[in-house]
Every structure is written in structure tokens, then in C-alpha cells.
Amino acid sequence: MNSPDTGSDSLPSRRTALGWLGAGCLAGSFAPARSQPVSAAAEEAKAPALPAIGSLMTVPAIDLLRNAGRFDPAAAQGKPLLIYWWSSTCPFCALQSPSMEKLWQSQKGGHWQMLALSIDRKTEDAETYLRARGYSFPAAWASPAWRTRFPKPKGLPITLVIGRDGKVLLAEKGQMFDEDVQAMAGLLTA
Numbered sequence: 001m002n003s004p005d006t007g008s009d010s011l012p013s014r015r016t017a018l019g020w021l022g023a024g025c026l027a028g029s030f031a032p033a034r035s036q037p038v039s040a041a042a043e044e045a046k047a048p049a050l051p052a053i054g055s056l057m058t059v060p061a062i063d064l065l066r067n068a069g070r071f072d073p074a075a076a077q078g079k080p081l082l083i084y085w086w087s088s089t090c091p092f093c094a095l096q097s098p099s100m101e102k103l104w105q106s107q108k109g110g111h112w113q114m115l116a117l118s119i120d121r122k123t124e125d126a127e128t129y130l131r132a133r134g135y136s137f138p139a140a141w142a143s144p145a146w147r148t149r150f151p152k153p154k155g156l157p158i159t160l161v162i163g164r165d166g167k168v169l170l171a172e173k174g175q176m177f178d179e180d181v182q183a184m185a186g187l188l189t190a
Contacts, residue, residue, distance in 0.1 A: 055167065057160070059115065064140050119152060158172070
């Protein structure tokens with residue numbers, strides 16, 4: 001039997017050669033990756049935790065989808081604000097979004113505002129999704145540049161309720177059931 005160190009068998013030399021080849025490929029693959037945009041997984045890993053209840057939050061202005069104008073933080077001042085982070089590819093968002101639409105329809109015209117923030121890769125993906133499902137809640141595409149000013153907390157979907165005073169009243173990560181979404185009406189009308 002040959003020793004792996006002796007080189008008298010072709011297997012150890014192949015193993016050594018493959019090791020060097022693999023190390024070289026790995027070293028070469030890291031250089032281009034530094035210049036690439038951050039992946040969704042890397043971005044999610046760096047995402048902040050949910051905001052603490054009672055913490056102060058100010059949402060920057062953002063253009064709404066479907067040519068619906070612009071979310072103006074000054075117009076939201078003094079009103080409760082429901083923020084809903086979602087994506088057209090998120091299965092849990094797909095289950096929660098009908099409840100969000102139902103809440104929006106039942107409370108629309110009240111003294112609160114809603115802002116659904118899509119983290120889809122492209123504006124068109126969010127637009128197509130909303131149109132195909134008939135959702136009418138106010139939605140915007142939160143571009144990576146915009147998210148540097150208002151970072152999405154870790155997880156998806158994310159649901160936040162900000163009170164009239166600008167402080168967080170509710171912060172939920174993950175899918176909420178219909179009865180939980182409908183119960184938020186109490187926070188939004190208080």
C-alpha cells in the first residue's frame with residue numbers, strides 16, 4: 001500500500017493538484033464578488049432588528065406605485081401609520097396581503113395612513129403583482145438606495161404601526177393571521 005505522501009500512486013498527486021486548483025478557483029472567485037451588488041441574502045443578514053416599541057420613527061418621502069403620487073411624511077404627521085414590508089416572491093406575504101387589503105378597504109378614509117413597501121428587485125415586479133391581485137393599498141418600491149435611509153428590519157413580511165406621536169406601537173415579523181391584521185384597526189383608530 002502506498003503512502004499518500006509518496007506520490008507513487010496517482011491518486012495523491014491528483015488530490016494535491018485538485019486541492020491547488022480548488023484553492024486557486026476560490027481565490028479567483030472572491031475578487032469579482034467584491035464589485036458585485038450585495039445579494040439579497042447578504043443584505044438580509046445585515047438587516048436591523050425590529051424597532052423597539054416606543055421608539056421614534058420617521059419615514060422618508062417616497063414615490064408611490066401605480067402613479068398614485070408620493071408618500072409625504074409631513075402629511076402623515078399626527079396620524080397613525082401602518083407600514084407593511086412585502087415582496088411579490090414571498091409566500092408569507094402572499095398569505096398576509098389579502099388581509100392587508102381587507103383592512104385598507106374597511107378603514108380607508110379614516111384618520112390613518114398605510115404604506116406598503118415592496119422590496120422586489122424591480123418596480124415592474126411589484127406593479128404587476130399588485131395589478132394582478134387587485135390590491136389598492138398605497139404601495140411603493142423601496143429601492144436599495146431608499147432603504148439606506150429607512151432600512152427594512154430582518155424578516156419578511158414586516159408589519160409596523162406608528163402612532164400619532166411617531167412612536168412604534170406594534171412591530172411584527174413574519175406572517176400575521178387575518179384576525180391579527182384586522183385587530184390592528186384598534187391601534188390605527190385610537
